[in-house]
Amino acid sequence: MTLILNNQDVRDLITIEDVIDVLEFAYKELAEGRGALRRRSDTIVKSDTAPGAIYSLKSMDGVAPSLGVSAIRINSDIITHPKVGENIRRVKVPAAPGERYTGLVLLFSTGTGEPLAIFPDGEVQPMRVAGTTALAAKYMAKNGARSVALIGTGWQAQAQLRAIDTVRKIADYRVYSTRKENRDRFAMEWSEKLGTQIRPCETAEEAVKEADIVLLATNSIEHVAREAWLEPGMHVSSIKSPEISAEVINKCDVAVCHVPHGRPTLEFGDGASLPNTRGLDVDLLAKNIGLDDMPTLADVVSGRAEVRTSDDQITCFLNILGLGYQFAAVGSILLKKAQAAVAGREIPTDWLTQTEVP
Numbered sequence: 001m002t003l004i005l006n007n008q009d010v011r012d013l014i015t016i017e018d019v020i021d022v023l024e025f026a027y028k029e030l031a032e033g034r035g036a037l038r039r040r041s042d043t044i045v046k047s048d049t050a051p052g053a054i055y056s057l058k059s060m061d062g063v064a065p066s067l068g069v070s071a072i073r074i075n076s077d078i079i080t081h082p083k084v085g086e087n088i089r090r091v092k093v094p095a096a097p098g099e100r101y102t103g104l105v106l107l108f109s110t111g112t113g114e115p116l117a118i119f120p121d122g123e124v125q126p127m128r129v130a131g132t133t134a135l136a137a138k139y140m141a142k143n144g145a146r147s148v149a150l151i152g153t154g155w156q157a158q159a160q161l162r163a164i165d166t167v168r169k170i171a172d173y174r175v176y177s178t179r180k181e182n183r184d185r186f187a188m189e190w191s192e193k194l195g196t197q198i199r200p201c202e203t204a205e206e207a208v209k210e211a212d213i214v215l216l217a218t219n220s221i222e223h224v225a226r227e228a229w230l231e232p233g234m235h236v237s238s239i240k241s242p243e244i245s246a247e248v249i250n251k252c253d254v255a256v257c258h259v260p261h262g263r264p265t266l267e268f269g270d271g272a273s274l275p276n277t278r279g280l281d282v283d284l285l286a287k288n289i290g291l292d293d294m295p296t297l298a299d300v301v302s303g304r305a306e307v308r309t310s311d312d313q314i315t316c317f318l319n320i321l322g323l324g325y326q327f328a329a330v331g332s333i334l335l336k337k338a339q340a341a342v343a344g345r346e347i348p349t350d351w352l353t354q355t356e357v358p
Contacts, residue, residue: 001346003335005119009344013337016162019131019330022067024301026329027135029066031302037062037325039261045269049078049095054272058264062325064332068110071328073121076102081275085178087220088275107331115352117335117344121327124334126159128326129319132258132297133237134163136317137213139300140256140307141235145212147172151204151224152217153179153186156239160217161190161198168213173198176207205229216243222279227251230314237317242279244318246288252316254307257294262286262320282320291320 005013029035040060047053056079061072078093094101103121108114137145148170150157157175164170175190175198177183187200201207208214208229216224216238223245225236230251238244241262249255262282274280286292295305297317308315338344 002115002349002352003117003338003344003346005117005334005338005344007120007123009338010119010123010334013341013343014127014330014334016127016131016134016159017166018333018337019127020134020163020166022329022333023128023131023326024135026064026067026325027298027301029064030325031296031298031304034066035062035064035325037323040264040321040324041267042264043267043269044272044274046272047078050080050093053078053080053093054274055079060264060322060324060327062323062328063110064325064328065110067329067332069116069328069332069335070108070110071105071324071331073103073105073324073327075104075121081221087178087218087222087224088277089219090221091219105327105331107328107335114349117331117338119331119334124327124330126156127163128330129156129239129322130159130163131330132319132326133160133215133239133317134167135301136237136256136297136319137164137235138167140254140315140317141168141213142233142308142311142313144311145235146170147211148174148213148215149201149207149211150175150215150217151177151207152215152219153177153182154217154219156219157186157215157217158190160215160239161194164213164215165194170213171196172211174201174207174211175199176201176204208234213237218243220279221275222277223248232312232314235315235317237319239319241282241285241318241320242277244316245278246285249289249316249318251314253313255289255294255316255318256297256300256305256307257291258297258317258319259321259323260292260294260296262291264321289318294318
């Protein structure tokens with residue numbers, strides 16, 4: 001039988017601690033050459049669904065043999081790029097019936113090839129991104145780091161807070177968003193959830209001043225971080241490449257990337273394009289920071305790369321591109337928890353397999 005799970009099942013079954021633990025194991029496996037992955041692929045055409053919109057079919061996959069699974073994550077998206085405040089944003093349109101989004105993860109057995117589970121990516125997506133950020137902070141932030149500045153207040157930012165709180169003993173949280181109502185609401189809501197005070201700040205500069213850890217968690221496709229923010233001992237991380245410029249990265253003493261390739265494979269239909277911003281010029285960024293020679297998070301987690309050698313150094317984690325491999329890792333623990341709890345719904349695996357040779 002193949003298990004069908006929904007986002008509520010994911011919320012009920014796994015925690016951010018589960019995600020961090022399995023990712024830490026999976027990155028070690030990746031560094032040792034046992035895991036494998038394919039670069040993300042985006043196929044983009046014009047869309048008439050909304051003004052200036054594009055349609056994007058995105059896929060990414062990975063194989064985690066030690067966990068016995070492989071996964072492919074597929075997104076079918078209508079995307080717009082409005083300007084909000086100072087920056088152009090990437091905003092998905094909930095165009096599916098019922099104002100919904102489409103993102104699926106298919107989990108397979110590496111032993112039999114059969115489909116083990118199918119689940120939406122809505123809960124797993126921010127958890128795997130935040131878990132990656134938290135691992136970077138665990139290994140790269142200075143000893144005794146206790147203050148966090150969070151830039152952004154969306155769903156990714158919420159997961160970032162939950163994750164960083166599990167790997168570091170944080171005593172001082174600040175948050176900034178371009179919209180006052182968003183940062184005030186976020187600070188009030190998450191102060192209660194975390195049981196600690198989160199201070200909304202009027203400017204990004206106020207938020208990052210003397211912060212030990214700066215977490216960028218926005219949907220901006222333009223640069224967010226500034227060189228002037230950097231202070232001795234600070235650790236800065238991004239959740240995607242547009243947020244952070246080559247100038248900021250190069251000013252850091254130690255820089256680590258998620259993977260040594262920044263751009264997904266892109267294919268465009270006639271008339272379709274992405275906005276022309278510096279943040280999306282990943283090829284130029286890669287050239288200017290020497291991405292090919294940069295240590296990866298897997299190198300750091302496995303101990304293959306030395307990171308911080310003093311508390312005064314400035315460190316940077318560039319989450320330049322996500323990996324389908326992360327969905328395989330998280331999917332493995334989700335499947336185990338679901339089977340143990342007898343959660344989800346089952347469909348006959350025969351519906352999804354065949355006797356004919358494909």
